[in-house]
Amino acid sequence: xxxxxxxxxxxxxxxxxxxxxxxxxxxxxxxxxxxxxxxxxxxxxxxxxxxxxxxxxxxxxxxxxxxxxxxxxxxxxxxxxxxxxxxxxxxxxxxxxxxxxxxxxxxxxxxxxxxxxxxxxxxxxxxxxxxxxxxxxxxxxxxxxxxxxxxxxxxxxxxxxxxxxxxxxxxxxxxxxxxxxxxxxxxxxxxxxxxxxxxxxxxxxxxxxxxxxxxxxxxxxxxxxxxxxxxxxxxxxxxxxxxxxxxxxxxxxxxxxxxxxxxxxxxxxxxxxxxxxxxxxxxxxxxxxxxxxxxxxxxxxxxxxxxxxxxxxxxxxxxxxxxxxxxxxxxxxxxxxxx
Numbered sequence: 001x002x003x004x005x006x007x008x009x010x011x012x013x014x015x016x017x018x019x020x021x022x023x024x025x026x027x028x029x030x031x032x033x034x035x036x037x038x039x040x041x042x043x044x045x046x047x048x049x050x051x052x053x054x055x056x057x058x059x060x061x062x063x064x065x066x067x068x069x070x071x072x073x074x075x076x077x078x079x080x081x082x083x084x085x086x087x088x089x090x091x092x093x094x095x096x097x098x099x100x101x102x103x104x105x106x107x108x109x110x111x112x113x114x115x116x117x118x119x120x121x122x123x124x125x126x127x128x129x130x131x132x133x134x135x136x137x138x139x140x141x142x143x144x145x146x147x148x149x150x151x152x153x154x155x156x157x158x159x160x161x162x163x164x165x166x167x168x169x170x171x172x173x174x175x176x177x178x179x180x181x182x183x184x185x186x187x188x189x190x191x192x193x194x195x196x197x198x199x200x201x202x203x204x205x206x207x208x209x210x211x212x213x214x215x216x217x218x219x220x221x222x223x224x225x226x227x228x229x230x231x232x233x234x235x236x237x238x239x240x241x242x243x244x245x246x247x248x249x250x251x252x253x254x255x256x257x258x259x260x261x262x263x264x265x266x267x268x269x270x271x272x273x274x275x276x277x278x279x280x281x282x283x284x285x286x287x288x289x290x291x292x293x294x295x296x297x298x299x300x301x302x303x304x305x306x307x308x309x310x311x312x313x314x315x316x317x318x319x320x321x322x323x324x325x326x327x328x329x330x331x332x333x334x335x336x337x338x339x
Contacts, residue, residue, distance in 0.1 A: 051314060058308030061301065069308065075273045075290065077302040084309050089275045090190065090285040091313070094265060095258035097194025097279055102202040102258075103251050109202070110209035110250075115235055126210070133203035141267035144196035149187060149268070152195060156186040156280045171281045188270035190279040196268060197261050201254035208253065212246025213239050245327075252324030256317050262288040287313045 025033075062069055065082060072083025113125050161176040163169040174185055186192075216239045224234040240247075265286050271293060272283035287309050298306060 047318075051311070054307050054311035054314055058304055058306075058311050061305035061308045064301075065305075065308075070312075073274050075294075075305075077305040078299055082305055084287065084312055086273050086275050087285045087287050087290045087309065088312065088316075089277070091259055091287050091316075093190045093277065093279055094193050094197060094261075094269075094284060094286055095255055097190055098197035098201060098258040099251060099255050101195060101198035102205060102254055103247075105198070105202045106205035106209055106250060106254070107247060109206040110213055111235060111239070113206075114210050114213040115231070115239065126207075129203045129206055129210075133207065135200075137200060137261060137264045138267070140196055140200050141264035144192065144264060145267050148196065149192050152192050153183040153186050156189065156191055157183055160186070160280050168277055168279050170278055172278070185282050186280055188268060188282050188284065190269070190276065190284040193265050193268045193284060194279065196264050197258045200261065200264060201257050204257065205250035205254040208250035209243060209246045212243040212249075216242040245329075248324055248327050252320060255320055259317055259320070260288050260313060261286075262292050265289045266292045 061077065061082075064080070065072070069083050071085055072081060073086040074081050074083065075087070076082055109129065113122055113129070117125055157174075159169050160171045160174055164171070164174075164176075171185055220238045220242075221234055224238050225231075229237065265284075266289040269284040269286070269289060270282055271285045271289065273285065274283075276283050276285075291306050291310060294302065295306060
């Protein structure tokens with residue numbers, strides 16, 4: 001049996017128990033924490049105010065159209081027949097085309113700058129890519145409409161000739177066997193607008209990917225090379241898995257801009273108000289281009305309808321960004337950046 005004296009000897013003295021540690025925060029930390037908190041609160045407040053403003057301004061049109069606002073292709077607010085399904089689908093067709101083209105270009109550019117470029121030219125390439133991201137969208141639009149579009153028409157014609165068995169590459173009224181077939185059926189298409197938007201978003205996505213690629217652990221890089229891996233093997237086994245969050249983040253940031261791009265798309269496309277899934281065929285539309293096209297001459301009710309369309313685009317962009325944040329937080333580079 002254990003005696004009282006033995007029990008008292010085993011008992012931990014009160015003065016040996018862990019005590020709470022008080023941390024003191026100096027003035028600089030308080031200022032930084034307060035500034036960061038205010039900045040984050042302002043961002044959320046501004047986003048909420050933007051959404052509330054669009055909802056308030058567009059409520060009249062939404063109340064009149066009801067659920068038909070999400071299912072009607074035509075856009076005739078003054079006639080009581082209007083909806084956003086056609087322009088919403090066109091927005092996605094242009095944005096997805098841009099992302100499919102821009103993502104490999106951005107990944108390749110980011111990998112070359114971070115892994116292959118000589119040190120002497122790396123700084124110049126970084127500055128050049130950042131400069132491309134700063135070019136105004138109207139410049140891209142004019143360049144795409146007057147210079148790039150004539151060069152892309154033969155490419156569109158070749159794709160329609162050999163890949164027309166794929167529905168999105170089929171062009172109504174185009175006969176590959178007709179030598180006199182006019183290439184005008186390929187102008188002002190979602191494909192051309194998507195290429196221009198891809199060139200606009202690729203520098204932004206590439207900058208984000210490059211920064212994440214350069215942060216891949218040096219020890220793992222050297223370990224892969226020490227085990228006999230080639231440079232490309234090291235990239236595929238270390239850099240790309242580590243940079244998955246940066247790839248997703250850069251892609252989603254580019255997608256957000258592609259969904260909301262206005263002037264460049266407005267200058268290139270030929271607006272139609274039907275669902276146009278054939279990206280090579282003439283005629284396309286997007287929500288942002290619709291707002292730019294109709295805002296100047298809109299009646300009060302049509303202006304409310306345009307605000308409702310803007311609200312739909314706002315919600316779609318928020319959903320894309322929140323989804324991307326959830327995926328990034330689960331990746332290795334995203335988790336390390338949050339830590």
